[in-house]
Amino acid sequence: MTDDELDTLITTRLALSGIDLTQLPVSPDPVTGAPTREQAMESLRTFLAGPKTSGTRAGGVVGSINGWHPPAADNALAQQQSIPLEYPSITVAWTDGKLS
Numbered sequence: 028m029t030d031d032e033l034d035t036l037i038t039t040r041l042a043l044s045g046i047d048l049t050q051l052p053v054s055p056d057p058v059t060g061a062p063t064r065e066q067a068m069e070s071l072r073t074f075l076a077g078p079k080t081s082g083t084r085a086g087g088v089v090g091s092i093n094g095w096h097p098p099a100a101d102n103a104l105a106q107q108q109s110i111p112l113e114y115p116s117i118t119v120a121w122t123d124g125k126l127s
Contacts, residue, residue, distance in 0.1 A: 028076055028084070030072060030079075033071075033072045033075060033076055034068060034072070036075070037068065037071045037072070037075070048064050048067055048068065049064070051063060051064045051067055052064070072084070073087065074087050075087045
């Protein structure tokens with residue numbers, strides 16, 4: 028993905044979550060230490076697609092995070108490993124019945 032495509036993906040996903048990066052400062056603010064918009068976007072681009080080397084990005088860590096489940100100390104907590112699903116029947120069909 029290009030950086031422009033990543034920016035579109037990031038801003039869309041954040042907007043759907045109710046997060047507005049335009050509230051971040053455009054220039055560094057030494058009083059609050061808040062990251063600038065560009066610093067936040069570059070951090071998110073690197074997270075999703077890896078650091079930029081020689082003009083390309085090698086890949087990020089999203090795939091490894093998607094498969095992560097919290098460890099269950101006992102059977103009572105094991106049911107909490109899978110996230111709640113809004114449409115479980117569709118997910119079951121897409122995943123051949125494997126929800127976790």
